[in-house]
Amino acid sequence: MSAREGTVLRTDIQGLRALAVALVVVYHLHAAAVPGGFVGVDVFFVISGFLITAHLVARPPRSARDLGAFWGRRIRRLLPASLLVLVASLVATRLLAPETMWAATASDARAAALYVVNWALAGRAVDYLASDDAPTAVQHFWSLSVEEQFYFLWPLLVAGVVLLARRRGVGTRTALVAAFAVVTAASFAWSVHLTRVNPAAAYFVTPARVWELAAGGLVAAWLTDRHQRGKRAAERSPGALPALGAWTGLALIGLAAATYSAATPFPGHHAALPVLGAVLLIACGAPRESRLGPGRLLALRPVQWLGDVSYSVYLWHWPLVVITVAVTGHAIGPRTGAAVLVATLLLAAATERLVERPFRAPRLSLQVRRTYAVGALAMGVVVALASVQLVEVQRRSDEAARQLAAALQDGGPCFGAAAVGRRCPEASYDDLVPAAAVAADDKAEAYGDVGPRSCWSAEPDFADVPCTFGDADGTVSVALFGNSHAGQWLPALQALAQDHGWRIETRLASRCASADIEQDFDEPEAVGTCADWVRRTAAELVETKPDLVVVSNRMQAQAVGLDDAGSAEAYREGYARVLGGIADAGIPVLAIRDTPAPGRSIPDCVASERDDYDACAGPRRTWLPEDPVVDVVAAAHDPLLRLVDLTDRFCGRTECRAVNGNVITYFDGHHITATYAHTLAPYLEPAVLDALAAGRSRPS
Structure with missing residues (x-):
């Protein structure tokens, strides 16, 4: 009016x-x-x-x-x-x-x-x-x-x-x-x-x-x-x-x-x-x-x-x-x-x-x-x-899904992570998988919008939402523990579970890293409930004794009351308490170093630049985030607490790319696509098998 x-x-x-x-x-x-x-x-x-x-x-x-x-x-x-x-x-x-x-x-x-x-x-x-x-x-x-x-x-x-x-x-x-x-x-x-x-x-x-x-x-x-x-x-x-x-x-x-x-x-x-x-x-x-x-x-x-x-x-x-x-x-x-x-x-x-x-x-x-x-x-x-x-987008999405299924079936030495470090021809924009228009939806099954249900504990209450994937009757159980940067590894673990008959149990939380500290959330109530979830989940893992705990996190929030430097030290101490406690219970822990993060939407960038994929690349030194778990594992000197770093499957010596092996690597500004995670399975496998072997050789 x-x-x-x-x-x-x-x-x-x-x-x-x-x-x-x-x-x-x-x-x-x-x-x-x-x-x-x-x-x-x-x-x-x-x-x-x-x-x-x-x-x-x-x-x-x-x-x-x-x-x-x-x-x-x-x-x-x-x-x-x-x-x-x-x-x-x-x-x-x-x-x-x-x-x-x-x-x-x-x-x-x-x-x-x-x-x-x-x-x-x-x-x-x-x-x-x-x-x-x-x-x-x-x-x-x-x-x-x-x-x-x-x-x-x-x-x-x-x-x-x-x-x-x-x-x-x-x-x-x-x-x-x-x-x-x-x-x-x-x-x-x-x-x-x-x-x-x-x-x-x-x-x-x-x-x-x-x-x-x-x-x-x-x-x-x-x-x-x-x-x-x-x-x-x-x-x-x-x-x-x-x-x-x-x-x-x-x-x-x-x-x-x-x-x-x-x-x-x-x-x-x-x-x-x-x-x-x-x-x-x-x-x-x-x-x-x-x-x-x-x-x-x-x-x-x-x-x-x-x-x-x-x-x-x-x-x-x-x-x-x-x-x-x-x-x-x-x-x-x-x-x-x-x-x-x-x-x-x-x-x-x-x-x-x-x-x-x-x-x-x-x-x-x-x-x-x-x-x-x-x-x-x-x-x-x-x-x-x-x-x-929306109908046009759906039609394109259906075609992209068929293209993606065919690409995953064929694979090859120049597909996805296998292409990093090789001299491989680059596909045109129209042949990328997943297609840029649908890359934002190329997520692991744990996400409710693509799987049968959501498997995420979320703020403000962080209620437990465990899920099981792989072989439900498998005799080897692998627990995936962490925030969304753990969840992004589910497709790789699923590929390994299919080959080895493993059972995968997820313990995932949105934003809440698996460190025993108070993390700063927009919702004040979530500060305490996140910390409770971490402690509760760690205790459950110690009680249920899976054959392996795979953990990965991104520092999504600062520690309450601390700056960046203070937060990093707090996270180191918090990770040491949680992961050390699990390893002390005789359960092998494999920490995956956090993945490089572009900081901007890669599907949007690729769609804007089309065939000029280099325009969406970035320096390795700025894309690679600080991950305190690296120092925790190095300082522990515990054969049951291990680290795998797959950064070289994302980046060359100086540059990280948004498209690797004709696969769009990220579905947003820092999470990897399910397709790219699937292509990382062969490079994750040796570390997983070694960690399982270390657990089996532990004194009973």
Whole structure:
């Protein structure tokens, strides 16, 4: 809802819109300038809640017809521009972005067209292995989804409260204030709780965000007279105290934008700062006539113009950022940032003039049925386009799967890890396995999205999820223990198990390395539960006595309260306690040195560069991560505690490659594909057999 849609023009609110969208855009173009610029979205939420509620309090819906008319206005206000940007983003991604982005963009666009993409993102955000996925061009529609869900439910609440208040003889404004206060308090409490226990989901889900819109609604219900909406704000010429409140509101928003960062737990209680700032400015008012308040600054013509086009600016800026990064292969710099900004403003101006404004025209106000019909048809077009793209990706995926099966069957001395160090011809981009478009899904069976079930203990509780692979009746048991960098070795062990009749039992955790230390997680509860999982699993291994424990980890998190150097030493001590304890029980332990890590999505890079695989390679010295387990094994001098280092199957003397033996080596920025892990089985086998032999020769 625009600040111009009321009976009185609130230039201060239009100025606040301009500030909000400026924070978001600058944050996405140059985060270092405003590291907390994402709070602009929270300011938008407060504004939207205020304006919508002011309208509803002035004219509460009394019938289904009133509700239909209200939602019809929302459709005309929001859908034309948003669906235009969705279609443009789908087409641009298909034509310009690497094929690794097609499916995710289409899936998000379909959810965005139905205004549920925030829930889809919440589900994906809690998946650790999805954390390195490139953002899609329509990911920013999550905030619009939250608003649309609010717009659907809020008038129902208002109508219900007004009806109940009249029947009970209670003042409607008093009842509305009370109802909005309850919603604000309950949602805020849930936001604080969820941000603590599940911050990835809390950022996107509506129940953790609706309090911000409800806070704006609370201000509207408190300040707005039902019969003279906006009159009080227009006639009031703020004195020193209201002006101070307005300046304080701006200062709070600025403080959040300057001091928050991506590391700030959000939303939770931290969101209260920008929300309170927006509430203060709206409640105190800052008309342009005021000499003391910020009204004149907010009423400047360029600021007002930016406020007018803020919705379209928000819609266009993010697709332009994502597509630019995808095309150039580089982060946004000063020149590209300036180009994106100019393009955003030009597209926003055109969209506001040619799309937004005509659909807000009064002549359309009574055409409710047509509004719904056209809106549903337009949404259907976007859903259909996205679905067609997903069908194309699925067809390519099926062909890639057939190609992969044939390649695994044929193998050969120039396939996968066997090709490292040999003079082998390179396959063309179209002959790579797995194909770049599906490499991100080429994961071990332990991952729930590719296997029968997930085999991962995960934060915050790290409940035990053991799985068995290989020969269930095998007399030799091999336990695979560690975090995701242990799980990536499952295909290699499965290949060995098939040859030797072994049983493989997994003890895997997402992010939690098998070191007896407190590891720093986003969710504070996970710090203790991860440590408990490590100790509990180590004790179970000592009790069940498998024939061999294979362990591998990546240092995903620092030790609590320590820097990098201190964390490395803490990990060494933690690994020594865990692995030493298992070996002391007479169980052989084979530690696999952590694999080289590119640090960027290899499927995306290969899809962008196509036949130029060298563009995705990197120096061995930077790709090879520090792994404290190397020092632990060297210092132990225990024949039951061994190390195997297969770095040379990834890298030459100075360079590590993203494609080896025509196989894409990584499915993201640091996990190896299941196909490449399978080709590593012959090089892992000697170390596994030696470790098993050491265990059999141990004194009984």
